[in-house]
Amino acid sequence: MQPATRTNLTDSATSSLRAEIVSGRWGVGERIPNEAALTDLLSVSRGTVREAVRVLVSQGLLDTRQGSGTYVRSAVDTSAALDRVKRSGLRDQWEARAALDLEAARLAAFRHTPADLERMRQLLAERGTVADGGSDAFIRRDLAFHKSVVAASGNRAMMELYDFFTAAITETIHATIDGDLPEPDHRAHAAIVDAIAASDPERAVAAVRAFMAPVLAQLERLLSQ
């Protein structure tokens, strides 16, 4: 059943303030009404107003300056973006992460340093099999290897997003399915490193795609059940 909506005053106050900002009624750079005025406008206490304002500050929409006032910092609401990504479904998340994997491997073929290469090879060697220390530990080692590939791309934005996706995907997997995904084999991973070491971007992309395909296929199968 649809759970009964039980909202609290702070959330509704936050929504009201956010609406003023994203709609542009309070322009970027402008000072918004002070706490006492917001208390009247929203019909809540000052403590509630402060909590709502604080949330919007933490989301980068507002900016408070003691002694001066509270100002609109930005009208673009990026805070909910990742929440929506989290709710976008496992297949979509996996594909988005794959997009990063692919392009990162390609860039790594151009930009990898000797240290990058060494790290990738070391993590690949340590990766082992699922038998060593349980599946959770194996997944962690596997992710560490993939992360090192992304790191070799030298792109910090991609690394950040990759971290986010790995976290979101593991959480989602734990929450939704406990069937097992095919264990990507060692050879497929080694092929990625080889291609990067050879500075061959085409082969690097192909290697990542080759290892992705069976996992994605199994994922589609599990989700369609």
Next chain:
Amino acid sequence: MQPATRTNLTDSATSSLRAEIVSGRWGVGERIPNEAALTDLLSVSRGTVREAVRVLVSQGLLDTRQGSGTYVRSAVDTSAALDRVKRSGLRDQWEARAALDLEAARLAAFRHTPADLERMRQLLAERGTVADGGSDAFIRRDLAFHKSVVAASGNRAMMELYDFFTAAITETIHATIDGDLPEPDHRAHAAIVDAIAASDPERAVAAVRAFMAPVLAQLERLLSQ
């Protein structure tokens, strides 16, 4: 100069609580100390504690249940991820968005619907040139077209991220450089749509990469100055 650090109690309380969570000292699902206890632990008033907790709730790390307590919802701190992406530099952002563009075009070749195709073609036709209504309006039309390609991939996670990147990149461009990027020509864009319409993923990827290359090259040139 390094600006004098002037932090407020709420922020430092938020950091302290966040540290307990991401470190795992407060495990996922556990109940954290109540407001009175946090008041003692953090040596701040209950109002400040509540503001800090409220921020972490809005970031998905905590979960308050009236009458019961406050619980750890997730130990993954995604809130700062996008901030760090924003600070990762224009080249990295552009490359990350390009990764989405490429894979989205490839997926679109598989999954596009007739409606997707029609929308892409319409936006391409409306795109026009920079002469029509100024460069800002042109950029907006250009982005609308690219967004329609991502939309044709049917991947909501990618669409969300794409939105974020377009917003972040335009903000960064406005803030950092006012040199001009090469205007991607009409033929290159049409090639993308043709490849998708032909359900040819390889050609779709190649078409996106072909149109990306000159922009990225110019970007590197501007940033290296």
Next chain:
DNA sequence: TTCATCAAGTCATCTGATGACTTGATGAAT
């Protein structure tokens, strides 16, 4: 014209109080 001083306005923080809700214990009824 310049600059120190000041007062008003605003956010930051603390304290106390009351209401709403959850949860486990209690005890009566079956």
Next chain:
DNA sequence: ATTCATCAAGTCATCAGATGACTTGATGAA
């Protein structure tokens, strides 16, 4: 022995009042 209504303690939600810290524009003297 089990079931279930009741209750009390614990916890968050919200309000109200007060004081401190900081900013900013006005004021007035040099």
